[in-house]
Amino acid sequence: MNDFEALVLLNMVKGIGSIRMRRLLDAFGSPVDIFKAAPQKLVEAAGLTPFLARLVLAAPGQMDPIAEIRRADALGIRIMSIADEDYPASLRAIPDPPCILYVKGDLLPCDANALAVVGSRGASLYGLSSAKMFGSRLSEYGLTIVSGLARGIDTAAHRAALDAGGRTIAVLGSGLECIYPPENEGMFCQIAREGAVVSQFPLRMPPLPQNFPMRNRIISGLSKGVLVVEASAKSGALITARCALEQGREVFALPGEVGRENAYGVNALIKDGACLVMRPEEILETLKPLLSFSSGESRLEEETSAAGGDTWDEDDPREHVRDVWQSLDGEPAHIDNIAQKTGLSIPEILSILVELELKGVVRRFPGQSFTRNAS
Structure with a gap:
């Protein structure tokens, strides 16, 4: 057994995570030497329990x-x-990085310019539309979108990046042979073709609850910053935000409607100092000193000032956007009425309204009603 095989084996031992693995490697130097040690040495040198030390030493035979x-x-x-050498530099720099990564697809140098987009699994239409809009626009500017392949916001962010022809990385809380959630198998395959799917867990590891905080640490570790779109008070997205802060990453938060369960966590983040954002360009401006693009990789320099302005032209070249805008006036209009006037689907309308709302030209009222912003 060589050192690489020993490292893979150590990663397969239940109860040996990144922190314990690092302690063992610091104590013994070579992964092979770990399996040659006496049980008491594992306890004394790496702080393992006697039971865990026995598990480690029994692993080569099991x-x-x-x-x-x-x-x-x-x-x-x-x-x-x-x-x-090509292990992601940003991930290597975090405290206790995973010593082993399973990668399906390709991790490219341009993925150093990454933003994590996370949020609620039970997302609202507003949250889904926001994730799609931010994911799409930021992909167009050349950022890689990192998320966790979960239902809700994660899925919307990945899909937006793929549809925009951009890069996206999915980080799983299971082994790569245990795709979770199962309904995202098609997206898993597409991301593997056009981006990368990664996991620190052995191939057949199921999606156990204790895996996801470790998964969230990798999501933030691969990224320059984390955008939280929607999050309840107990959302796993808040764990990702906390990991980002511990890793020295910027945390961005899209404000939610007061009183909504999915808005409580994200609004609390803003209260605690997260960077409130209303437009994708605000994220770009904040991260610009940290980003490094090769020629032709990004439209950041040429477009952030123009596209990121606070003004909006009513002669938007997109016909559907003009239709939605023209359906609004000074009185609140329910989304069903907007759908009747424009002939567009509710999700299409919500996506457009979110964009216009974030630009400050549309105002939202309770009950899914909207009006032009008089200010």
Whole structure:
């Protein structure tokens, strides 16, 4: 067994996460030497419990890292070590980075310019529309969108990036053979073709609840900042935001409607100092000193000032946007009435209204009613 195989095996041992793995490697140097140590040495040098020390030393006789490596190779999955030169630099820089990453797809140098977009699984139409709009616009500017493939906001952000022809990375809280949620298998495959799907967990690891905080740490670690679109008081997106702060990342928050359950967490973030954003360009302006693009990779320099302005031209070249705008006047109009006037679907209308609302030209009222903003 060589060092790489030993590292893969150590990652397969239940109860050995990034922190314990790092302690073991610091204490013994070589992954192979860990499995040659006496149980008491594992306890004394790395702080393992006697039970966990016995699990580690029993692993070579119970698990087969070579079979894991071969299985990954057959599935087109690369098992990346933190010692590899192309291991993501931003992830390597966080406290206790994962020593092993399973990657299906390609992690490219341009993925250093990444933003995480996270939020509620039970997202509202407003939240979904916002995630799509931010994901699409930021992808067009050359940012890679990182999220967790979960239902709701994550799915909307990934889809927006894919539809915009941009890059996206999905970070799973399970092994790459246990796609979760199962209904996103098609998106998983598309992201693997056009971006990358990553996990720190062995191939057949199920989506256990304790995996997701570790997954969230990777989402923020791969990113220059984290945008929280919608989050309840107990949302996992708040864990990602906390990880981002611990890692020195910027946290952005899209304000939610007061009184809505999905708005409580994100509004609390703003109260606690997260950067309130209303337009994608505000994120770009904040992150600009941290971003580095090769020629032709981004429209950031040429368009942020023009596209990111507070003004909006009523002669927008997009016909559907003009139709929605012309259906509004000084009195609140319910979204059903807007749909009747324009012939557009509710999701299409909501996506346009969110964009106009974030530009400050449309005002939202309770009960899904909208009006032109007189100010």
